[in-house]
Amino acid sequence: MTWYLAKLIFRIISGEGEHRPQFDEQLRLLSAENWQQALEKAEALxxxxxxxxxxxxxQKVQWQFIxxxxLSVLGNLKDGLELHYRIAEPHDPDQYIESxxxxxxQIAGRSFAHFS
Known part of the structure; x- marks a missing residue:
């Protein structure tokens, strides 16, 4: 197994969303056989x-996975451990989601053989 670090983006909406847009950026540690499996595990998380x-x-609070x-290859660590997070508050949430x-x-289009 190989260790990978994945960055996941979530949107946080409180109430009716009448607030400055918030996004949570998380780094997650994954153990996988190859790059494709690491990507699939990150998407499942x-x-x-x-x-x-x-x-x-x-008030209703929603966490929406974006x-x-x-996705980066790492050494030996603990599976699923959140290493970092950051809540983003962009001025234009639609532009942020598009980016x-x-x-x-871009990461889905890379050659998987390169990361195996």
Whole structure:
């Protein structure tokens, strides 16, 4: 098994979304047989990380998975460990989401043989 570091992007929406847009950027540690499996595991973690709940003000809070934007090969560490996060507050959330999808398309288009 090889260790990989994946960056996942989530959008956070509170209440009716009448707030400055927020995005959570997480680094996740993954153990996988190859680059493609690491990407699939990262995408599955993103899907599992989606959630809706009520905050202390009884407002609905949604965590929406946007995409995996980075995937790097690492050494031996612990599977699934979150190493870093960052909440982004861009002025233009649609442009931010578009850039997330573009970065995800770039990593999905790489040759998997190069990362095996």
């Amino acid at each position: 993103g899907a599992q990380g989606q959630d809706t709940f009520l905050n202390s003000k009884q 995409n995996v934007v980075e 997330v999808h573009q970065r995800a398309a």
